[in-house]
Amino acid sequence: MKVERILKTLCAAVGTSGDEAAPVREALGLTGLPDGQVDALGNGSVTLGAADARLHLLLEAHMDQVGMVVTSVEEHGFLHFANCGGADARVMPGCPVRVFASEAAQPLLGVVGSVPPHLNKDGTDKVPKTEDMTIDLGLPAAKVNVQVRPGDRVVPVYTPKMLLGTRMASAALDDRAGAAALVRCAQMLQKVALPGVKVTFLFSTREEVGGQGARTAAYTADAEQAICVDVSFAAQPGVKPEVSWKLGGGVMIGAAPILNRAMGRKLAALAQRESIPYKWDVMGGSTGTNCDEVAVARGGVQTALLSIPERSMHTPAEVVDLQDVEDTARLMAVYVCDLCGAKLPEEPEEKPAMQEIFSSTGAVSTDTDAQIWSGCLPKLCTARGISGAEDAVRELILSYIRPYAEKIEITPLGSVLAYKKGRSRARTRLLLNAHMDEVGLIVTHITDEGLLKFAAVGGIDPRILPGRSVTVGYGSETVPGVIGLKPIHLTEKGERQKSIPMDDLYIDIGAKDKAEAAAVVTPGDMVTFDSVYEENGCSVKSRALDDRAGCALLIHLMQQEDWAYDTVFEFAVQEEVGLNGSRTGAFLAEPQAAIVVESTTAADVPGTEKERQMCRLGEGPVISFMDRRTIYDKEYTQWAFEEAQKAGVPCQWKEGVAGGNDAGAIHGSRGGVRTVAVSLACRYLHAPMGVISKEDYDAAAVLLQRLAERIAGSE
């Protein structure tokens, strides 16, 4: 559909309220009409028809999207922020974001962080207040302070993506869907003679913060009639049928005191005549749209409202049906033709377009130069593999390690045991372990409406789920989706501060009904967060760093040509659901000693006292003395610190007894295995995007080689 490309282009151009230049420029260009104008408040407009026409019709949609604005930079470089428009705080914890920093060449990738659940007095029941959340750019304060200014804009990371059928998910569909309808309408009318009628297409600004753009632009336009196009509520769980319309059900025609009744009726009659599906959308008071502004411009403007049904409004998980957008465009075009007795020409039937290649895996940075440092880490983090579904990760790892292993075994549960030859036989049989699986979700049930219910695989804070972009299924047969939620506008008092229980959440894949969903999804299917991966000078920000960073370190060690002792490398399955891979792998490998290479929670974020931070980014690899499953070998932990010192790299204690990892199973294997854990400090561990330090990673690589040599070489 033509409208697909238009809407993707419009959504991809970011523009929060007061900052809409990019989408306005795109919209004006896409109309194909000459002489577009931009006014003092940034409104874009372009006119079709004779200047001396007897009737001037204004068609309006707003270009701003909800987002955030940086208010200050705190002492460690985290950003405080406020809402810009009515963004929903329930989608913010763990949300990857783009910061449009004044002094940076590119938008900066960040993540909305908060205190980890086990360190948070309120647990996971409450959504943190906006003022208690901060944005983490993974940069030191000195760097942040030269790049970011108060007033800089922030939006969630999103990529417009097609769901099933003609449904599309993206942030900013409110109201780029309306703008796309205007663009399509302009395209339809371009070759039509419009005697006596002039049409102005207005792409307005600042709707989400009060409608100042439409108010001033309507003054300038001085039109007799106006049709505003916005989004309205589509049916979804928790939304009453009387205030919503089904997605794909056609256009909603507004009726409200401020709206012109005759225009509304005319639009309904034309919809009927043209077989365009529609529904009346009746409001008792104001419309909450730009109609309220446009209708009272100058001496008054006869105004109608058309709305496109949309799910999960004001979140990064907004969903519309492109057919509704197209229907809205056609209804406006028919209305214009009717005003001047013209006939809307039939558009040639569109050939079914070739499936467009459009990444469904979200924002993977293409800054390849910056990724040379970490070798295989970007690919490992982008591979998908929740516990029990590690196949793709395993294949990737095998492709990296085959040349360096003397022998490779795949255990019955799917773990990899790779035997690397050293210069000598080990005096102590050593196993190095990292786990391949990541936390994620698993589809449990398909509802009658075609929504997917799910359970968590591994420990997931339910507060990080609403609004996230996800991928369902395996290999090349994946289905894109978003985790939807009831729009903030329809929440009851108190509901906005409460986190949404996992049981009430669902994945929206744009299915019309259960049958359409069941054709592509089966209960038991894997669900992962869409990938975000980026490196800057200091840090790596990515999905699945737990424990693909550990896997990358093991691969790096295997690739070393100068290796002292024969060693077993284990890439384990199912760590996150009970250490099953490492338990059975240790039985098979029969090590006498083990080094577990992990990623562990760093809570060095605003709002956590130093004694509760566990460990800190940039202070070196983390050595545990004890966690919830293991008391570590005292001598080996001592050696870890000694070897770090000898190598001149930093090393830190894990200052707390929390969490657990594969050591829990390995140290109790057979007759017992002396075990030590070397971890990377990672912020936002089981969230869609974590942050690790590059220096820590490099230091861990150095330390691990020395520690492995010392352990394997000792009796």
Ligand SMILES: [Zn+2]
């Ligand atoms: Zn882990």
